[in-house]
Amino acid sequence: MRRTFALAIASVILLAAVPLAVPASAVVPMTTVSMSVTGCEGCTITPSQYRKGMKEAWSGTAAKVTNGVAMLTVPTSRTAGMYFAIEAAWKVEINAQPLITMQYKGKPVGGTITREQAIASKRGSACWAGTAASTTALTVIVRRVMMPAFPNGNRRTSVPLAWVTPTPRAPGGFSSAYRGVLATQDVWVCP
DSSP, X not given: OHHHHXXXXXXXXXXXXXXXXXXXXXXXXXXXEXXXXXSOTTOEEEEXXXXXTOSSOEEOOOEEOBTTEEEEEEEGGGOTTEEEEEEOSSOOOSSSEEEEEXXXXXXXXXOOOOHHHHHHOSEEEOXXXXXXXXXXXXXXXXXXXXXXOSSOTTSEEEXXXXXXXXXXXXXXXXEEOBTTBEEESSXXXXX
């Protein structure tokens, strides 16, 4: 009886030590997005996705820019139509959340955008075409532009003007930009 009991206990201990197999369908492929960020040390970047037809918006874990890098890990399936909010490390007095621009209208994929070209751009897209890769890198340039403050429009406030270079392909249409800045008060709808 003791021997049977000891064998039963040993079997339970052995089974507890063996990891359970996880079906391949249960594993969610992830993508690590390494953002090399110039001009915004201490800023916070948050990945989000809201595509036409979705019932609810998705938001990932925010990453702080440290030593010029923000590391984001997101589900690979969320990258298509993803956009990135950028929260400045300084006080910004506007009633909207600045976004990182993926592509300005009329600017070719693979091109390099200067600050002057970004500021002069009237339309842009914050939507990323995404990737199927497990790792990818984006280079983000951030410069400050002055805008009317909110709610006191008589004052000016410094707002992050952020864009990716070289320019990636942005799916869908282009939205109005103010001094090259895209910003939203809610979710950003991507195709």
